[in-house]
Amino acid sequence: MTHRLAAEFLTVPPSTIARCVADAWACGQHLGLDVTAEIVERVARERLLGMVNSAPPSRR
Incomplete structure (x- = not known):
């Protein structure tokens, strides 16, 4: 599960996932x-979607 999510959320560190x-x-x-x-x-x-979508544009 963690690997699937990591493949989907490439900008999020694996430890956070x-x-x-x-x-x-x-x-x-x-x-x-x-x-x-x-x-x-x-x-x-x-x-994770919430984290990614709430990040400032410079971090996306």
Whole structure:
């Protein structure tokens, strides 16, 4: 999952992607959800999109 996201978000450091995936998993567990890899990947992707889209134009 981390590799797929890293291939999609080339401007985001791999360590940030890994942390985002781990955070998404932990948040799902904390909320008592039935956490699956599919859900974690979707949540992580949305967070990464938010990061990339909110970056100033000079960092895109």
